[in-house]
Amino acid sequence: MMNVLDGKKENLVLGIDIGTRNVVGTVGYRTDEGKFIVVAQTVKEHVTRAMLDGQIHDIGRVAQVVSWVKEELEVQINQPLTEVCIAAAGRVLKTVTCRAEYNYPEETVVTGEDIHTLDLIGVEKAQDLLNEKNDTNYKFYCVGYSVVKSYLNDDLFTSLEGHKANKIAEDIIVTFLPEDVVDGLYSAVGQAGLSVANLTLEPIAAINVAIPENFRMLNIALVDVGAGTSDICITKEGSITAYGMIPHAGDELTEEIVQQYLVDFQMAEHIKLSSTIDDEVTYEDIMSIKHSIPSEEVWELTDKVVDRITSEVAEKIIELNGGQTVSATFVVGGGGKVHNFTKKLAEYLNLPEERVALRGEEVLKEVTFLQEDIKKDPLLVTPIGICLNYYDKKNNFIMIRFNGERMKLYDNNRLTIVDAALQAGFSNDKLFPRSGKALNFTVNGNKRIVRGEVGEPAVITLNGKPANINTPLEPNCNVEIIPSTQGERARYTISELEEYTSSIMTFIVNGRLINCPKFLEVNGVLEPSSYAIQDGDIIENRGFYTVEQVAEFMDVDIDLDEDIYVNNRLADMNSLVYENFSIEWTVKECHIENASYYASDEQIKERKYQESLRGASIGLGNYEQSSENDFDEEVEKKVELESKEISEVNEEAEAKEAEAKEAKEAKEAKEAKETSDDELEYSDTPIEVEDELSETELYFDVEYQDCDTLEETFDEEYEKMDEYNSIFEKNDSRKNDIDLEISYDLKKNLDEVKDSSYNVNHGENEESEEEKEIIVTVNNSPVTLTDKNSYVFVDIFDKINFDLSNSQGRGIITTINGRDARFTEEIHTGDKIEVYWKEM
Incomplete structure (x- = not known):
């Protein structure tokens, strides 16, 4: 294996599927031909029920399992792992579909960066729509999105990159989960010594493997049946058109077995899994009495629960598909292997049994496992999809926390704290100290001004350490800004x-x-x-x-x-x-x-x-x-x-x-x-x-x-x-x-x-302390600044109509006399200034 990995170590991707019952870790890389090579893989069950319905309840215990998976994979590949790709799920899933558009100033060749920026415009628009309609106490965070359709000058196009256009647009479906779900995942992998390189939604990860793009012209449903949730997505006309979830899955079957056979949860899991592959199941109850029962008995016990779950899954699929059934359904995940699950789902969808099938080995044809003992199984579809999603979304965004709020920023490799502040709508007045109100009066006909007290500057920290507005951002960092204050107004007798x-x-x-x-x-x-x-x-x-x-x-x-x-x-x-x-x-x-x-x-x-x-x-x-x-x-x-x-x-x-x-x-x-x-x-x-x-x-x-x-x-x-x-x-x-x-x-x-002495900063009638007026050129228009005796670059935003919060994923370009400008740089009369969003 080491010979195979030579020259590939720096390209390895770690994906971990943190499920309700199992934590599955996969390490691999994608070849130039598009195949994915799995170089290491391992599975570890939760010792306790630290997760329920796809959401972490005990962060410490989940972190222990993630840490064990990480260490086992490090042994297999003989190198440390520091970054991880993860997927989120949960019972409170929200989806928003909207249209994002961008008009170029003139006809322009569309680049990949332009398309990423258009995606971010759509995500921000969806976030605004969700906030308007949010009738819960949750604060939602975007965990994934999919482009439904793309438009070039209002015409439908499969791919926009490389074409000339005056306008580009897309229909985008964006998925959201409560922030505490996302925070739990970040905390668990953080305690395990890993930083998040990419976050996606579990059904998005699964569909990357289970339904290739050439299948998406068909109206197909994908159901990822886990232990706590059953995640659903729908494809049609070449795109993913909807996402959904029901909070019922394999754990409900296990709980039924616990009550019937008087066993603990771990033994009940053993009974459930054994019944899917063996004719007879042997177990030991809490009284230490051993039993052997036929698998049919377990099937009969769980039949009612399977019936109820498949019924609800079918209803959700029909709802997401516009009130009608789909042409076929693929099932992945460990919960889908339960006896009669696919059969009953086909009945409720009014589909032939052969059109509802488990997807395992069939969809993993383009995946190569270097470990000989690995069996291609539906359980492996989602973790491999998590790794593949990293390549599609690599370096598009970084996620940070700004004053307690999680944010997603388009990564141009030059992001600083001020970029995060601007996108968060943090006013520049809160970044820089403000003087108190000045006192203006005249003495013997001469104009006099007494300056107010200077306020305190903003206190900025990055991951708890002192920083400033020009400090570079790091993925998953925590930025805290205590706003600057305004000084006392001027007083004079x-x-x-x-x-x-x-x-x-x-x-x-x-x-x-x-x-x-x-x-x-x-x-x-x-x-x-x-x-x-x-x-x-x-x-x-x-x-x-x-x-x-x-x-x-x-x-x-x-x-x-x-x-x-x-x-x-x-x-x-x-x-x-x-x-x-x-x-x-x-x-x-x-x-x-x-x-x-x-x-x-x-x-x-x-x-x-x-x-x-x-x-x-x-x-x-x-x-x-x-x-x-x-x-x-x-x-x-x-x-x-x-x-x-x-x-x-x-x-x-x-x-x-x-x-x-x-x-x-x-x-x-x-x-x-x-x-x-x-x-x-x-x-x-x-x-x-x-x-x-x-x-x-x-x-x-x-x-x-x-x-x-x-x-x-x-x-x-x-x-x-x-x-x-x-x-x-x-x-x-x-x-x-x-x-x-x-x-x-x-x-x-x-x-x-x-x-007594007349303080220079408090009213001395010297020319140098009078209000200074300067005239600069901003975006080819003259701008006059008054009320101060000196000015810095950021002061121009008080005089021009420029919405700093409307970044829409674009980087801000600031120049002074043709060179890059700093926000705190002093400006003078005659300076030529440019401020604009980096166009796509």
Whole structure:
């Protein structure tokens, strides 16, 4: 045998018929002349009733039997076996007949791949029809199909391959079984160390051997009688026209024998089989008593069961054949060998007895067995047919499990996980992370966008191991995809805007430069720093404060009994104060010292320099808004003060301070004398002194420039404020009388301003972070992509009309600038993209 196998080992095919009673394994190969050579074969009975009615009930026990068959065959051929072809059966069989069509863009030569793709179109259409009519709780899976008729440009043709056509079509019959039936088979052979190379239906496998194509012009029925089911198919006019099944077969005969003769199931099987070949049957019952009975007694016992089974088989054949009987019937399978089975079936079909016959040795003429002890028997028809079916369906499809659902994919040797996802209708939005909804608004007329949070990418595994969308698929693999997520929508507050944190206004308060942040109005309404910006908001800097707001910002308590001046004009707390305006007021209480809002040394120097360029060494506030006379008087006054030496100012300040001290002591002395209320009235000397001091206060007044135009950042100015204040207050004679101490809240706010930064990905108004628009050419048509700052290939599917789930067995072709494209590849303006289904 080894000499015969030389050079053939790589072409060997393993077929296993996992039946209700037996597991039959066959190893062989097909010659160039079409003959099938069986090089090894073995049969093993189930130890227990691990299968019922063609469906696996105990996967572990069935796997043990399959493993034993595999090991026995490996010994016979002296090489390991890794792949297996199997066939399915079961009591819940569904068939759907439909028409599949495909139109070519232009006249094209039909290839074998085109025909396979047409088959898949038919399978998918049948699956859709079954899902619409499914009135059960089962989820069905395609286990086989047969082409009834083929059409070339609507004309009936026997074979389409090689012809030129504008349109091809076929009538196809597709068979389905519940997924749990298929899953049981896959699990059993998987535990035995085998992977499934091909799956078919048992009657399809049997008919490949029992009814050759040259017989199929006749109206013939094939009945595969097993232990649990009787599978049926009908041929007519050269094609298989129908499939069916009844859940009754040989095991019901065995159960009748068990009850009658008080034996276990194994002994009952022995009695049933012996009665078909011997005149007398010997057995031992459960009481260990031996018996011998004539075979006729067994026939009489099982006659009623045989009658009932053949009656139901005949009814099903007539139903599948359009209400009329067939011309002949072939019976295969071990159950068909029961006494009188073919005779009674012929009676119910109204056929002569010779037209209902067992098919064994007669149909195995083209099969050669290298094992001398093998007898050609109906039991061998189905396992050999399983092997032959592999050649007809080789490499057409691979089967996988996608998120728990079994799928069949046309195998082009380039399948990846993304192909499975597309055929399963898994949206590309679920494959790639999605950003949360962006926030669009305008600030001072400029468009601003804040990106949402980025979601989590899809989690992809292949057979439990991490994978990605480009990982190649393997037959019978298990693909799991946890969809990607969408990130949180964008959130932003006023306090996070650069215009709030670094855009400032400058006022002159009692002769000092004060920096205040610019208020922001949202849709014309002043909003606090905690305001959450909404999509479409229009935000603008407000160019003024009120006197009251300035006081609140500085955290000072104003004496409302004294006059308030804005630009030397009488004002009140509601008066508006614009950039560079001066404010004069009397402070009752102030808790701020070295406050951060005081102007920096650099600001003061810059202001003085700008004023000198205008020909004025000192300025107070917004001169354009002051009267001309007030301006002249103020300038003269300040010029006069500036001309004094600093030492003179200090001497004058010391004198006034001494005078104020003496006045204070005099007042205390008068109060001690308990004089009358009129005598107790006393001029507010310290305040008068303070007012006088304010007139002689020395400071540097320079022109303020908006922070947007300064090269220095707000943070740099913030760091210099303390330095200026310490220099300024060194010469301030009021420092001993007024304790300036910054409040906790103001410190906190200013620290937040200083530490804040405008995140590039959250609203920075840089050109590079604006929404980017690109224009690419897709299938010779321009396509514009917006709403992102970069784009990948898969983004085009949001802009074009292309149904990714409509593969119909075709591979998807994606190119960019003439080369193969990846779904995650970045695209740019001017790229030429093609996306289309691979035509047949």
